[in-house]
Amino acid sequence: MIPLRYGADGTGRREDPTMRAFRADRFGQFVHWGLYALPAGTWKGQTIEFAAEFLMQSAGVSREEWSALAADFTLDGFDPAAWARTAKRMGARYVTVTTKHHDGFCLWPTAHTDFSVAATPSGRDVLGEILDAYRAEGLATHLYYSVLDWHHPDWRCAVDSDSDREAFERYLRFATDQLLELAERYPQVRGFWFDGTWDASVKANGRWTHEIERLLKERIPGVIVNSRLRADDHGARHFDSNGALMGDYESGYERRLPAPWDLSVTAHDWEACATLTQASWGFHDSDWAERGRKTPAQIVEQLAQTVSLGGNLLLNFGPRGDGSLAPVEVALAEEVGAWMAVNGPAVHDSGPAAGWDYPGWGFYTAPLEHTAPFRNAAPQEPETPDEDPTGIVHAIVVRIPVSGLLTLALPAGVALRAVRARADGTELPFTPLDAHTVQLAAPAPTGMPTVLVLETGSAGPADGLSEPNPDVALV
Ligand code: H79
Numbered sequence: 299m300i301p302l303r304y305g306a307d308g309t310g311r312r313e314d315p316t317m318r319a320f321r322a323d324r325f326g327q328f329v330h331w332g333l334y335a336l337p338a339g340t341w342k343g344q345t346i347e348f349a350a351e352f353l354m355q356s357a358g359v360s361r362e363e364w365s366a367l368a369a370d371f372t373l374d375g376f377d378p379a380a381w382a383r384t385a386k387r388m389g390a391r392y393v394t395v396t397t398k399h400h401d402g403f404c405l406w407p408t409a410h411t412d413f414s415v416a417a418t419p420s421g422r423d424v425l426g427e428i429l430d431a432y433r434a435e436g437l438a439t440h441l442y443y444s445v446l447d448w449h450h451p452d453w454r455c456a457v458d459s460d461s462d463r464e465a466f467e468r469y470l471r472f473a474t475d476q477l478l479e480l481a482e483r484y485p486q487v488r489g490f491w492f493d494g495t496w497d498a499s500v501k502a503n504g505r506w507t508h509e510i511e512r513l514l515k516e517r518i519p520g521v522i523v524n525s526r527l528r529a530d531d532h533g534a535r536h537f538d539s540n541g542a543l544m545g546d547y548e549s550g551y552e553r554r555l556p557a558p559w560d561l562s563v564t565a566h567d568w569e570a571c572a573t574l575t576q577a578s579w580g581f582h583d584s585d586w587a588e589r590g591r592k593t594p595a596q597i598v599e600q601l602a603q604t605v606s607l608g609g610n611l612l613l614n615f616g617p618r619g620d621g622s623l624a625p626v627e628v629a630l631a632e633e634v635g636a637w638m639a640v641n642g643p644a645v646h647d648s649g650p651a652a653g654w655d656y657p658g659w660g661f662y663t664a665p666l667e668h669t670a671p672f673r674n675a676a677p678q679e680p681e682t683p684d685e686d687p688t689g690i691v692h693a694i695v696v697r698i699p700v701s702g703l704l705t706l707a708l709p710a711g712v713a714l715r716a717v718r719a720r721a722d723g724t725e726l727p728f729t730p731l732d733a734h735t736v737q738l739a740a741p742a743p744t745g746m747p748t749v750l751v752l753e754t755g756s757a758g759p760a761d762g763l764s765e766p767n768p769d770v771a772l773v
Contacts, residue, residue: 304504305530305538307511311567312546316488316520320547321567322647322666323391323438324605325638328571328614329381329428330396330442330579333367333403336619338583350580350587350616354401354448361449364401371418376621378431384623385437385615388631389638391646392438394491394612395428397480399442399580402449406483410475413449429484438488440522441480445473446494455497466499470506477510481517490514491549492527501533511545524549524569547610553577555600556607559656564649569610572600574627581616581624591626594633595696598747601634601645602694606661608650633746640721641749644692651691653709659740660695660747692720693750698740706752708734713757720749733757 311317330351339350341357348356354364385393398404404414406425415424429439447453452469454462477490494500500507507528514521525536528544536550537543543566551570556563573579574597576590597613604611615627638645644663651664695704706728708714714736717726728738741748 300532300539302531302538302540304508304528305534305540306542306544307508309542312522314520317522317546317567319438320392320488320522321610321649324610324645324648325388325390325601326392326394326440326569326610326612327385327388327390327437328394328442328579328612329617330399330614331617331621332396332399332405332580333364333371333401334399334580335617336367336370338581338619339578339587340584345584345586347584347586349578350582351399351401351578353580365413365449368403368413368418370619371415371420372620373418373420373422373424374620375618376424376427378428378621379434381428381615381617381623382431382435382437384628384631385432386435388613388635389642389645390437390613392440392488393428393432394440394442394489395425396442396444397425398444398447398476400444400446400448400494402447404476406480408476408479410472410479411450426484429487433486439484439486440489440491441484441487442491442493443473443477443480444494445492445500445527446497447473454499457499457502466503470503474506474510474513477514478517481514481521485518487518487521489522489524490527491524495526495529496535498533501529501535504529504531504533507544522546526550551609555603556609558603558606558661560607561650564608567610568608569612570600570604571612571614572597573614574616574630579614579616581618583618588626592630594630594637595746597630597634598637599696602661602663602696602747605645605648605663606650606656606694637746641692641694641747644694644720644749648692653712654691655707657693657704657706659697659699659704660693663692663694665690689754691752691754693717693752695741695748695750698743702740704738704740705731706736706738708736708754708757710734711757713755714752715755716753718751718753720751726750 334351334353337353339345341353346356402413407416407423408414432439452465454466457463457466511523523545525543525545526549529535530538532539547567547569549569555570574592575587578587601611617623647666648663649666651662654662717728726738728736730736
């Protein structure tokens with residue numbers, strides 16, 4: 299063990315009610331909204347096929363020109379209640395909203411820079427209105443904050459001189475002031491989501507990242523902080539130099555997921571964030587963005603894969619410059635919501651199904667109380683030691699084999715009692731191949747993943763025959 303001052307604060311998962319609720323939520327909505335939604339990927343007639351929120355950088359726009367967009371931030375179609383309803387109907391249980399992205403524009407009337415909604419025609423507290431709207435729908439709220447800042451004169455990517463050092467210290471003071479201001483103005487938030495922390499300047503300031511997490515938790519007891527904030531004494535990010543996770547959950551999976559069979563990620567809490575288009579977070583009004591737009595089935599498959607591996611999925615929406623949602627994103631949310639209305643129990647309050655190996659044709663999830671004890675958690679007494687392990691497992695079918703057959707390998711000690719379609723409860727017949735393997739006809743394709751409810755019980759001792767040669771297995 300390397301001694302660290304700014305490494306992980308503990309080992310193992312947080313098991314307090316706030317963290318348990320966040321884990322059980324499983325599905326959140328990310329909202330990227332700022333000045334970049336106005337040009338929406340096109341600057342002076344040129345469409346840049348790159349993330350819309352990067353346009354200031356990718357189109358080489360000066361600070362002055364970019365700041366002038368604030369005059370057009372008029373909120374003509376701004377309807378946060380509609381955003382919140384859309385998220386709720388989709389099945390999201392929390393929202394993470396950009397308070398300040400890399401361009402430095404602040405969605406709340408901050409006292410620490412003039413570059414905020416206070417300098418727009420309405421002068422309204424846009425962030426506060428968004429958070430109120432989501433809370434009114436019963437969603438928990440989290441705040442995204444980019445430490446990286448292209449607007450602030452004191453931001454540095456690297457600190458190479460004394461004057462850089464002085465400037466960057468001023469910058470960190472500014473960011474601290476803003477974060478404490480956010481915590482004070484919006485004390486109901488459940489979490490902070492940090493971004494823009496990969497530059498050498500931040501990595502050399504693990505002390506600051508450690509202090510920010512401590513300060514936020516002091517101001518808002520129980521608040522949840524992502525690993526992306528943190529660097530340790532040696533600049534190690536997410537995981538400290540001893541391999542322990544910093545922050546409360548890993549947030550390194552951006553536009554990608556762990557491999558479906560990679561159970562190593564179930565050792566800690568994590569959240570992946572995903573775009574609806576191929577690569578833009580902010581609204582990108584272009585054929586390029588539409589070409590890469592994901593279908594509801596692709597989104598649901600990502601959600602199923604995520605939950606089967608013990609993660610949360612934060613699905614991004616990029617409202618348009620006038621503050622309205624793009625109809626194509628509302629339609630996507632409706633379709634995912636229609637699936638969730640039937641199949642939500644395979645996602646919400648669910649996690650990895652212990653012992654059920656990745657079957658290739660889909661994903662298994664199980665209600666959280668049936669998941670294995672967390673690897674790093676303190677050992678807990680089982681509530682009812684002799685309890686029959688009867689329970690349900692959800693099988694989410696995303697790829698129907700050309701054979702038309704699904705093969706299920708049962709965990710040791712588990713018997714399959716019945717298989718039902720989640721949608722209508724129809725019982726599906728299955729054939730045991732041996733004590734540990736069953737086969738059934740795959741459900742007819744519907745264009746969306748199909749969820750099967752597996753009713754399980756414990757296998758009696760007579761069922762316990764196992765193949766003696768470990769090189770031989772029935773598939
Ligand atoms: O807000 C969305 C994006 O705008 C933001 N994060 C999501 C949630 C984002 N900022 N930058 N990026 C995504 C991609 C950055 C990639 C790189 Fe690097 C930064 C390449 C080089 C520097 C980080 C460090 C990744 C690789 C090395």
